[in-house]
Amino acid sequence: MTDRPVLAGEVPADLVAVAERHGQVVAAGDNAATLADFRADRTGQLTGSARLPDRLISSRLLRLEAEPDGLFAAYIRYTADDGGSTVLRSVWVRLDEGWRVTQVRNIPATPPVMAAAGPRDDGLDAPHWEGLRDGEVRVQRCGRCGHWIWAPQPACPRCHGFELAWPTVEPAGNVYSWTRTWQPFSPELSGHVPFVIVLAELPSAGGRRLLGVLHDGDSTDMRVGQAVRGEIDPAPDPGGWPVLRWRRV
Amino acid sequence: MSRSLRGAAAVAGIGATPYYKRGTSPHSALRLTLEAILAACADAGLDAHDVDGFVSYANDLSEGLAVGAALGVREIRWSTMVWGGGGGGVAAAVNAAAAAVASGQAEHVIVYRGLTEADDGRQSYGKGHFPSLLSAHGVLTPAQVCALRTQRMLEVDGVPGSALEALVQASYQHAQQNPDAVAYGRPLDHDTYAGARWVSEPLRLFDCSRENDGAAAVLVTSAERARDLRPVPAYVLSGVQGAGPDWSESAENNAAYTSAGFHPALVARLWAQAELAPGAADVVQVYENFSGPAVASLIDLGLCPPGAEAGTFMTLPNLLAPDGALPVNTAGGNLAEGFVHGIGLVLEAVRQIRGTSANQVPGADISLLLGGPVAPLVSATVFGSPATV
Numbered sequence: 001m002t003d004r005p006v007l008a009g010e011v012p013a014d015l016v017a018v019a020e021r022h023g024q025v026v027a028a029g030d031n032a033a034t035l036a037d038f039r040a041d042r043t044g045q046l047t048g049s050a051r052l053p054d055r056l057i058s059s060r061l062l063r064l065e066a067e068p069d070g071l072f073a074a075y076i077r078y079t080a081d082d083g084g085s086t087v088l089r090s091v092w093v094r095l096d097e098g099w100r101v102t103q104v105r106n107i108p109a110t111p112p113v114m115a116a117a118g119p120r121d122d123g124l125d126a127p128h129w130e131g132l133r134d135g136e137v138r139v140q141r142c143g144r145c146g147h148w149i150w151a152p153q154p155a156c157p158r159c160h161g162f163e164l165a166w167p168t169v170e171p172a173g174n175v176y177s178w179t180r181t182w183q184p185f186s187p188e189l190s191g192h193v194p195f196v197i198v199l200a201e202l203p204s205a206g207g208r209r210l211l212g213v214l215h216d217g218d219s220t221d222m223r224v225g226q227a228v229r230g231e232i233d234p235a236p237d238p239g240g241w242p243v244l245r246w247r248r249v
Numbered sequence: 250m251s252r253s254l255r256g257a258a259a260v261a262g263i264g265a266t267p268y269y270k271r272g273t274s275p276h277s278a279l280r281l282t283l284e285a286i287l288a289a290c291a292d293a294g295l296d297a298h299d300v301d302g303f304v305s306y307a308n309d310l311s312e313g314l315a316v317g318a319a320l321g322v323r324e325i326r327w328s329t330m331v332w333g334g335g336g337g338g339v340a341a342a343v344n345a346a347a348a349a350v351a352s353g354q355a356e357h358v359i360v361y362r363g364l365t366e367a368d369d370g371r372q373s374y375g376k377g378h379f380p381s382l383l384s385a386h387g388v389l390t391p392a393q394v395c396a397l398r399t400q401r402m403l404e405v406d407g408v409p410g411s412a413l414e415a416l417v418q419a420s421y422q423h424a425q426q427n428p429d430a431v432a433y434g435r436p437l438d439h440d441t442y443a444g445a446r447w448v449s450e451p452l453r454l455f456d457c458s459r460e461n462d463g464a465a466a467v468l469v470t471s472a473e474r475a476r477d478l479r480p481v482p483a484y485v486l487s488g489v490q491g492a493g494p495d496w497s498e499s500a501e502n503n504a505a506y507t508s509a510g511f512h513p514a515l516v517a518r519l520w521a522q523a524e525l526a527p528g529a530a531d532v533v534q535v536y537e538n539f540s541g542p543a544v545a546s547l548i549d550l551g552l553c554p555p556g557a558e559a560g561t562f563m564t565l566p567n568l569l570a571p572d573g574a575l576p577v578n579t580a581g582g583n584l585a586e587g588f589v590h591g592i593g594l595v596l597e598a599v600r601q602i603r604g605t606s607a608n609q610v611p612g613a614d615i616s617l618l619l620g621g622p623v624a625p626l627v628s629a630t631v632f633g634s635p636a637t638v
Contacts, residue, residue, distance in 0.1 A: 042446040117385035125382060151382055151500035177404075177506070179396035182447040185389045194447070197386055199397055199501050209502050211386045224404045243385050 051191025171230025264288025306338025337621025399541025
């Protein structure tokens with residue numbers, strides 16, 4: 001049988017049928033049955049977390065994997081009528097009422113692509129965004145006293161000079177802080193949560209800190225101080241803007 | 250001539266609507282605001298036509314002049330909006346009203362805040378504070394900014410997560426005695442807290458404040474007038490507001506990153522103006538958008554030790570009225586009473602001076618209000634009983 005799922009670790013036998021049936025009700029568009037599989041205290045969060053194509057025709061449980069803390073991850077591939085396919089990983093927990101989904105995400109993990117990217121209306125940060133289009137990370141610096149300025153300002157807060165420069169900096173630094181966001185606060189985040197936001201401190205920019213989403217947002221061993229390197233993700237469309245991301249080194 | 254505000258003004262009336270589940274208010278934010286103001290005036294025994302000043306914060310949609318027109322007041326002498334998003338302006342609004350009456354600009358100033366999801370939308374508290382240098386990276390909400398600050402406070406400063414939970418549990422326990430609280434009759438146990446869904450690590454669901462529809466208001470007047478109106482005015486002993494170096498709108502480049510924003514000079518002014526030893530509060534209402542920044546506020550104020558020792562101090566017994574070392578959020582706060590941008594905390598700070606809290610701290614003379622951790626602006630007010638002036 002080529003359709004049998006891979007079982008990794010000690011996987012309870014009854015979970016296989018539960019996860020297969022979950023895939024079937026999702027593929028059939030049976031929302032009531034899908035919601036019934038979710039933990040009751042997080043149906044809203046789970047519904048907004050994953051993103052699937054509209055017209056699904058089939059599902060297949062690829063793999064069930066034992067995780068720490070009594071959790072089990074199910075990888076289910078959904079196929080749409082146009083032939084495209086999407087894999088979701090649902091994490092299951094056994095509660096008094098039965099097996100329930102406690103987390104779900106699209107596989108692979110990809111950073112959210114936000115329509116808000118790009119310069120603000122007054123253009124104050126435009127050289128930064130233009131720099132990304134040129135494949136460079138540029139940070140504002142006072143041309144008179146050398147003070148590094150972030151967020152950008154119309155004048156140097158230290159010497160009050162208006163001669164502001166935008167030198168290219170080495171996009172390498174260390175995690176100053178981080179958070180893994182699970183709540184799909186906007187529809188743009190659906191299909192991408194959870195993702196890790198990193199605030200990285202850049203020695204090449206006088207210790208100024210730049211935000212960016214971490215590639216590989218599923219990594220569980222995040223810590224302050226880790227070395228990261230910037231990468232510039234291309235604009236999603238010709239009129240859009242590239243975005244700075246971080247990757248651990 | 251002293252330049253101090255100490256004892257020159259007092260709160261003589263408080264009023265509030267119910268806390269409605271967000272999106273379910275039967276009325277507009279302006280209508281709710283009028284209900285709250287009328288209740289505050291009735292509480293003070295003042296004809297609402299005699300109100301002559303209005304102060305709000307956090308870009309309240311009901312402009313002071315419009316509120317005054319709706320009430321048909323005889324004269325508007327003072328109308329102020331405190332700049333700075335989030336709840337940072339809540340105590341600053343009280344301070345602005347106190348400054349107005351202390352300097353003779355007005356006599357009866359209402360501090361108000363009204364919110365409905367229908368009028369303000371979701372997450373109205375964050376509007377305009379998430380430019381593309383944040384939002385392009387999926388940072389869309391105060392929850393995520395506060396999570397970043399809290400993560401470093403836990404991981405680098407060594408504040409234990411138990412300190413956050415103690416504050417949350419104290420809020421819920423206090424709410425069980427407050428029939429007006431949204432969480433009344435809905436206690437929170439450890440397993441429910443710790444097993445709740447993540448919002449943005451390290452913050453889980455119950456670390457986050459609610460969002461409600463509602464309105465509340467207080468009447469600030471001169472000390473002399475307050476004594477005419479109320480047997481026990483809540484005197485303003487001091488008030489501070491502001492932002493420290495590199496604090497506001499810096500795309501997470503704040504100098505004191507794990508601070509809530511109450512920088513040392515501001516804290517020193519707060520106690521000095523009140524003529525109190527640092528930390529001499531009997532009870533504290535601390536704005537908790539999220540549990541972590543509230544703990545950071547108490548650390549900033551010197552009410553709680555920093556680092557690992559915060560866990561030793563921030564225990565549930567220490568935070569509970571009536572006997573705890575530092576009772577906090579005795580009505581339940583934004584977490585468990587309800588969230589109308591923290592205005593409810595002002596009312597509870599006043600109740601503690603009056604002796605009318607559902608979780609009264611016996612003989613409370615000094616009642617501290619802290620507004621707006623991690624917001625672009627923070628503010629604080631010390632209220633004192635008649636014995637303190």
